[in-house]
Amino acid sequence: MTRRFALMIEPAASDDPRTDFATTFTEVDPSAPALTVGELSTQRGDGVFESIGVIDRHAQEVAAHLDRLAHSARLCDLPAPHLAQWRQAIARAAAACGPGESIVKLVLSRGVEHGPAPTAWVTAAPAADFTAVRAEGVRVVTLDRGYDLDTPARAPWLLLGAKTLSYAVNMAALRAARQRGADDAIFVSSDGFVLEAPTASVILRRGDTFVTPAAQGAILQGTTQQSLFEHLESQGFTTAYETIPASTLPAVDAAWLVSSLRLAAPVTAVDGAALTHDRALTTAMNAYLLSPRD
Known part of the structure; x- marks a missing residue:
């Protein structure tokens, strides 16, 4: 059974694929409040996302989803996501999934109004039965x-x-x-x-x-x-x-x-x-x- 799982992502300074981004993730309680009142994703929908299907802990079409996340970010004038960092976050979220079908969601928003950086997180949850x-x-x-x-x-x-x-x-x-x-x-x-x-x-x-x-x-x-x-x-x-x-x-x-x-x-x-x-x-x-x- 997939447990609900969430990672907040601190934007990385480098997109070098050799970099270990483990220290830039913070696992948070997915049932607890994690965003501030000024978060623009909730106030204005000012952000982009991807939903990745996971089958038996295998995240499907990761490269294609990350390419589309980057494309959406460009269209919205958001900072370019560091794809190696996001890939590691997806791997951690998929590993938290159980057997069967799950969903890993990627969210990149403009963050808090007038804030210093965007808000980014990755979540995992059981998928609906289709x-x-x-x-x-x-x-x-x-x-x-x-x-x-x-x-x-x-x-x-x-x-x-x-x-x-x-x-x-x-x-x-x-x-x-x-x-x-x-x-x-x-x-x-x-x-x-x-x-x-x-x-x-x-x-x-x-x-x-x-x-x-x-x-x-x-x-x-x-x-x-x-x-x-x-x-x-x-x-x-x-x-x-x-x-x-x-x-x-x-x-x-x-x-x-x-x-x-x-x-x-x-x-x-x-x-x-x-x-x-x-x-x-x-x-x-x-x-x-x-x-x-x-």
Whole structure:
């Protein structure tokens, strides 16, 4: 059984991978208060994060998650995370996990307002049980994200390609989907193109080709999606990044929402229109995603 675990990180002075950063971590009681009133992550959501799946104490796709953390930090003008230090912190958190599935979360915020340094911490906790949703799938509705595909280039301050702590819109979208009788949502741009789900990437199948929306700065690049594409290519399938009209969703051969914790959840309906659920392929996808991946 995974115990809850938390490390506060003191920013390192060097990113030399030979450095031992053990003295820059402070293990804290995850159930006790650890942040001050002026912490900007709680007041303004001014920070970035990553959620890493852990299988039997093995943290999945660490390099990809750290690259994305650094990318999000750059977009938000946060100090560059010292990746060797974060990697050691992840290893300590994963070692605290038990058998089965767990989650390690990385958080980097701007810290206390007018403070000297950012706030950084790594936590570990048991993962939710996604067995049923991987097997039975999700019904989705499409929701207008409120911007067109050209918006990121015109307004980079919207931080559309960063994984920020500001998740109020994502949670509101999930509530809206449930109010409409669905389990989840797929965001579409105002000019009618598929983007992503509130907490997952979208993968569509057309024959032997698997496609996902091209990032174009408008969506978060999915670490699990990229890993799954590499696996599908090794199995002889074709993969592609495309600009996908939302009007074509009902005609695809199959669709999945994929993420680090839920893994591959088949989409069984879009806006009330049923989609084919390839159970054998979904089972194979999740078998791969549950295997150790570096």
